Amino acid sequence: MQPDEVALRVLKKYPNRRLYDTQTSSYITLTDVKQMVLSGESFVVRDAKSGEDLTRSILLQIILEEETGGVPIFSTQMLSQIIRFYGHAMQGMMGSYLEKNLQTFTDIQARIAEQSKGLYDPKAMNPELWAQFLQGQAPVVQGLMGNYLEQSKSMFLQMQEQMAKQAETLFPGMAGFVPPKR
Incomplete structure (x- = not known):
């Protein structure tokens, strides 16, 4: 864990593609992560094995779902x-x-x-x-x-x-x- 992560909510991503919230000790979905973003909550997503920061990757996944699921923000x-x-x-x-x-x-x-x-x-x-x-x-x-x-x-x-x-x-x-x- 990085020193600046003390105040951050830490989510762990496992090889089976599941996200684990260390604060609530439960598995969560991308929808839950999206809700965290919407509520302005600070968090970091770490690979459970390597510790690599996967936050950007998870946020891009949420954007991809939003772009394909409704009215897109980004044009081709x-x-x-x-x-x-x-x-x-x-x-x-x-x-x-x-x-x-x-x-x-x-x-x-x-x-x-x-x-x-x-x-x-x-x-x-x-x-x-x-x-x-x-x-x-x-x-x-x-x-x-x-x-x-x-x-x-x-x-x-x-x-x-x-x-x-x-x-x-x-x-x-x-x-x-x-x-x-x-």
Whole structure:
């Protein structure tokens, strides 16, 4: 066990493909792991024999099940584009870029949810109040999305700068080189 795993819930994966939750001393399913993710619980999945970290693999399995079981998030084109980044010089930067964009999007979603708290109760829903809220939120949502796009643009520009610095380090004689126009 790694030192940072003290606070983590440890799941063990056995060769028979079963997952064992060391906290509850019981076998669990991928659905249970998905619920842990949805509830924000921190965990690690370890191979029962070797101790190898299998967390990413298990999370990818959950994504695969979700993608094949309902309405997918990823289009074929998007998956193809992601695959093209593997082995590419920008692979590490792309992962960071996607991660930051998802975090920003999640933050926006949380802000909207916080602002709408108490307004949407299906049992005591006031349609007029909800409509007023949504109308008032249009400018707020536009502002949040504008900020999101601006942050995304900023992250992309940072990525370009990092690439330029790497290129400069690798090819010092090429600094300031501008290819001829055709």
